[in-house]
Amino acid sequence: SPLMYYTYIMEINNKPYIGYSDNLKRRFKQHLRNNPCKLLYYEAYLSEKLARDRENNLKQYGSAWQGLKKRLGLKRAGSLFSKTRSARQENI
Numbered sequence: 001s002p003l004m005y006y007t008y009i010m011e012i013n014n015k016p017y018i019g020y021s022d023n024l025k026r027r028f029k030q031h032l033r034n035n036p037c038k039l040l041y042y043e044a045y046l047s048e049k050l051a052r053d054r055e056n057n058l059k060q061y062g063s064a065w066q067g068l069k070k071r072l073g074l075k076r077a078g079s080l081f082s083k084t085r086s087a088r089q090e091n092i
Helices: 024-034 048-060 062-072
Strands: 005-012 015-021 037-045 075-077 080-083
Touching: 005 024, 005 048, 015 024, 015 048, 024 037, 037 048, 037 062, 048 062
Parallel strands: none
Antiparallel strands: 005 015, 005 037, 075 080
């Protein structure tokens, strides 16, 4: 199977964290070693560039992040999530 790249959003210490990885399971375990965290959402890409571009888009453009939060039903109170519900939360 082809190598996949993932853009993901985790909740770490009650704050959103946006990243990308070619191994989502390994990356989740790395985050979990340091802090309690929860995978809220991910997108899969065939190209590393597309995954990186999406990560940067979510980090740099508030409208992209706001749109995704709205689609997922995530609301923020300051820097904290007041509601965490994901359309795509999976056990990994």
